[in-house]
Amino acid sequence: MEQYPPLLALSLFFAVSAVLFFLFRPEKGFYWLARKNINSRKKVIIEDVLKFLYHGEATNNSINIKDLTRSLNFREQQIFESIRQMTEHGLIHLEGENIKLTAEGNEYALQIVRAHRLWEHFLAEKTGFDKSQWHTKAEMMEHQLSRDETDKLAASLGHPLFDPHGDPIPTKTGQLATQKGKALSQLEPGTVGRIVHIEDEPEVIYRQILAENIHIGSQIKVIENTASRLVFHAEGESFVLAPIVAANLSVAVLEQDETPEEGVTRLSALKENETAQIVQISKEIRGERRRRLLDLGFVKGAKVQVDLPNPLGEPKAFRIKGTSIALRDNQSSKILIKKID
Amino acid sequence: MDNKNIENIIKLSDDLRWNIGNDFHDSLAEGIYADASSIVEETVSTGSQKSRATLDAKIDRIVTSRTWGFPIMFLLLALVLWLTIIGANYPSSFLSWLFLDTMHPALKTLATGINMPWWLNGFLIDGVYLAVAWVIAVMLPPMAIFFPLFTLMEDFGYLPRVAFNLDYLFKKSGAHGKQALTMSMGFGCNAAGVVATRIIDSPRERLVAIITNNFSLCNGRWPTQILIATIFVGAVVPQYLAGFASLAAVIGIALLGIFFMFFTSWALSKTVLKGEVSTFNLELPPYRPPRFWKTIYTSLIDRTLIVLWRAVVFAAPAGAVIWLISNIQIGGESIAAIMINSFDGFGWLIGLNGVILLAYIVAIPANEIVIPTILMLTVLVTGTSGGAGAGVMFEADSALATGEILKAGGWTLLTAINLMLFSLLHNPCSTTIYTIYKETKSVKWTTVATVLPIIMGLVITFLVAQIWRLF
Numbered sequence: 148m149e150q151y152p153p154l155l156a157l158s159l160f161f162a163v164s165a166v167l168f169f170l171f172r173p174e175k176g177f178y179w180l181a182r183k184n185i186n187s188r189k190k191v192i193i194e195d196v197l198k199f200l201y202h203g204e205a206t207n208n209s210i211n212i213k214d215l216t217r218s219l220n221f222r223e224q225q226i227f228e229s230i231r232q233m234t235e236h237g238l239i240h241l242e243g244e245n246i247k248l249t250a251e252g253n254e255y256a257l258q259i260v261r262a263h264r265l266w267e268h269f270l271a272e273k274t275g276f277d278k279s280q281w282h283t284k285a286e287m288m289e290h291q292l293s294r295d296e297t298d299k300l301a302a303s304l305g306h307p308l309f310d311p312h313g314d315p316i317p318t319k320t321g322q323l324a325t326q327k328g329k330a331l332s333q334l335e336p337g338t339v340g341r342i343v344h345i346e347d348e349p350e351v352i353y354r355q356i357l358a359e360n361i362h363i364g365s366q367i368k369v370i371e372n373t374a375s376r377l378v379f380h381a382e383g384e385s386f387v388l389a390p391i392v393a394a395n396l397s398v399a400v401l402e403q404d405e406t407p408e409e410g411v412t413r414l415s416a417l418k419e420n421e422t423a424q425i426v427q428i429s430k431e432i433r434g435e436r437r438r439r440l441l442d443l444g445f446v447k448g449a450k451v452q453v454d455l456p457n458p459l460g461e462p463k464a465f466r467i468k469g470t471s472i473a474l475r476d477n478q479s480s481k482i483l484i485k486k487i488d
Numbered sequence: 489m490d491n492k493n494i495e496n497i498i499k500l501s502d503d504l505r506w507n508i509g510n511d512f513h514d515s516l517a518e519g520i521y522a523d524a525s526s527i528v529e530e531t532v533s534t535g536s537q538k539s540r541a542t543l544d545a546k547i548d549r550i551v552t553s554r555t556w557g558f559p560i561m562f563l564l565l566a567l568v569l570w571l572t573i574i575g576a577n578y579p580s581s582f583l584s585w586l587f588l589d590t591m592h593p594a595l596k597t598l599a600t601g602i603n604m605p606w607w608l609n610g611f612l613i614d615g616v617y618l619a620v621a622w623v624i625a626v627m628l629p630p631m632a633i634f635f636p637l638f639t640l641m642e643d644f645g646y647l648p649r650v651a652f653n654l655d656y657l658f659k660k661s662g663a664h665g666k667q668a669l670t671m672s673m674g675f676g677c678n679a680a681g682v683v684a685t686r687i688i689d690s691p692r693e694r695l696v697a698i699i700t701n702n703f704s705l706c707n708g709r710w711p712t713q714i715l716i717a718t719i720f721v722g723a724v725v726p727q728y729l730a731g732f733a734s735l736a737a738v739i740g741i742a743l744l745g746i747f748f749m750f751f752t753s754w755a756l757s758k759t760v761l762k763g764e765v766s767t768f769n770l771e772l773p774p775y776r777p778p779r780f781w782k783t784i785y786t787s788l789i790d791r792t793l794i795v796l797w798r799a800v801v802f803a804a805p806a807g808a809v810i811w812l813i814s815n816i817q818i819g820g821e822s823i824a825a826i827m828i829n830s831f832d833g834f835g836w837l838i839g840l841n842g843v844i845l846l847a848y849i850v851a852i853p854a855n856e857i858v859i860p861t862i863l864m865l866t867v868l869v870t871g872t873s874g875g876a877g878a879g880v881m882f883e884a885d886s887a888l889a890t891g892e893i894l895k896a897g898g899w900t901l902l903t904a905i906n907l908m909l910f911s912l913l914h915n916p917c918s919t920t921i922y923t924i925y926k927e928t929k930s931v932k933w934t935t936v937a938t939v940l941p942i943i944m945g946l947v948i949t950f951l952v953a954q955i956w957r958l959f
Contacts, residue, residue, distance in 0.1 A: 436767050441521045448525065461659075462768070472772070
């Protein structure tokens with residue numbers, strides 16, 4: 148029988164494990180990186196440049212080559228080469244230092260934006276990927292969907308107008324719905340409105356917004372707006388944000404004929420021995436999950452009570468329509484209620 | 489219709505879609521639900537169902553309370569397992585007396601009487617018959633006790649409360665609270681546990697529950713754990729602590745299984761199962777007196793007999809294979825001996841031996857026949873006295889005698905501990921694998937569920953063996 152010294156066997160094992168770990172660890176593994184690199188061919192670079200120019204023009208910023216090399220994660224040489232090709236194909240033209248999209252280039256860029264936002268909508272409605280992953284996944288998928296596939300996707304999703312973050316999705320003909328939101332950081336104290344858009348870039352700020360448990364579609368009231376912080380109330384809770392974070396939330400100010408909702412709170416805040424009536428299910432709960440809640444009886448006007456607290460805190464059981472249903476906090480915080488006596 | 493008109497209509501529909509906004513699907517559906525519920529409220533009268541029965545509420549307060557919720561749960565699970573393991577001994581020894589000690593010799597005599605050739609006799613009676621009889625004798629009684637008890641608790645309405653209590657822990661590992669139930673069901677039988685995952689309505693959590701069910705120590709493995717712990721772990725402590733130490737070792741293995749279940753659930757939901765839709769809601773039904781006879785009947789038919797039938801179907805060929813590899817000789821050595829020799833080096837690396845590895849390969853159909861196969865193969869390769877002949881599985885008269893045979897086969901405390909670990913962490917039995925395929929209809933997930941535990945088992949036993957040898 149062969150005998151291996153244990154130290155040798157153990158060190159061999161750990162060496163092999165380490166190699167496998169660095170190759171295949173999620174996201175950062177060399178194997179995945181290599182695969183991604185092979186994918187970042189000319190097409191991807193061109194499309195990313197187009198998208199960057201498009202977003203620049205939408206916000207009235209002029210963009211030169213330096214902006215491109217600084218902001219996009221490609222080698223300078225690659226970007227120069229793709230700009231040369233794009234000029235040849237008439238997608239862009241130069242105005243002095245600045246690069247501008249031609250009509251053709253604009254149309255191409257819209258197509259990419261359309262694929263990106265539709266894919267985010269698809270991920271939100273039909274899959275279980277976490278919000279924080281939608282953007283990265285869509286960044287990859289936008290380069291792979293052909294025009295036909297994009298149209299089919301749009302049809303199967305019921306031609307949505309907005310992506311789950313509240314960004315308008317361009318139609319086949321390049322039309323865009325208008326979003327009437329203003330940046331939350333610009334609102335005066337006392338303003339009442341509804342969150343219509345949550346920007347998902349840069350990721351650091353988006354993660355902070357997610358951690359705050361702020362929901363799209365919530366009605367808010369600005370309480371305080373100073374240079375150092377912004378305070379607003381929504382759904383019975385109080386939120387404090389840094390102005391730079393608040394700038395990434397857009398709010399549609401309520402029109403004259405709309406009445407602000409009073410006393411609306413989240414189901415997760417309901418206490419024992421209180422009774423409440425359901426106002427609505429937040430827009431954050433989509434697709435399958437939304438229908439399931441409706442099936443269980445969480446419909447507008449239904450009366451709800453806490454049936455059982457949980458020994459570990461959650462899920463709590465709620466009494467609704469004569470049955471007892473246990474919900475985790477991440478769901479009950481997205482059901483809006485109004486307490487009744 | 490000319491093209492102009494069609495274009496106009498399409499334009500009109502686009503404009504309408506534009507104006508109607510994005511939420512009309514939701515608003516429409518919700519409007520219908522709300523209308524339906526208000527119609528129900530007006531027209532259906534529901535006695536005095538305002539607050540629910542006070543008895544129900546009282547029971548719920550106790551079984552989900554901070555103080556009593558968890559102790560009650562563990563006590564009930566321990567009670568069910570104890571009743572199963574102790575209670576199954578009597579019918580099991582009766583069945584093994586009937587099938588193994590009485591019928592087997594009788595069949596042998598009959599076969600000799602009608603001049604059956606020795607190879608057919610051995611193949612059919614020592615191989616196929618013995619494996620099937622063994623599986624029935626060891627498997628049927630615990631399942632016939634465990635499943636009805638479990639189903640009674642389910643019918644009473646207690647099990648959903650267990651899921652309710654434990655959900656937070658499962659949520660942390662990305663799983664569904666109801667996995668607590670399928671996991672407990674797995675303590676009875678993994679195949680039944682996998683079928684039970686049908687109660688989980690969310691596809692992602694259901695897959696997690698299916699793949700990790702094998703980490704529940706099933707009825708086929710409890711006896712192995714108890715036997716090995718009694719022989720080897722009990723022997724290293726003073727006599728008066730022996731019983732306690734071996735019990736602690738077995739419970740430790742079961743708890744380790746629960747740990748691996750949580751760990752694997754967490755790892756799966758962070759990696760390969762990230763994108764599957766997950767929904768969670770759990771209905772807590774009112775308590776009701778269990779329908780005793782109906783429950784006994786359905787749990788016997790639905791759970792016990794179906795699982796038993798599948799096990800028998802898979803055990804028969806395994807018995808044949810075990811007999812064949814022990815009796816077909818190549819170059820003066822049986823196939824079994826050749827395989828054992830070639831496995832020995834790798835077996836040593838992970839603190840086991842070639843006999844154990846071969847036994848786990850041929851006994852994939854049922855964990856119940858692992859120990860009898862190990863005993864038979866050990867006697868075959870060491871040439872010690874005892875045993876019932878090549879390819880004939882047997883069990884020694886006492887734990888002591890079993891220990892003697894195993895020690896003659898070169899077993900140490902390390903072999904015993906690693907066998908217990910490997911018995912917990914290896915591929916599911918073929919009945920379970922087949923059931924996983926039936927439930928998931930996916931070769932991919934069946935492969936994951938099969939290969940994942942065995943990789944973990946090899947890694948863990950390897951680490952334990954090497955670190956053990958360092959000291």
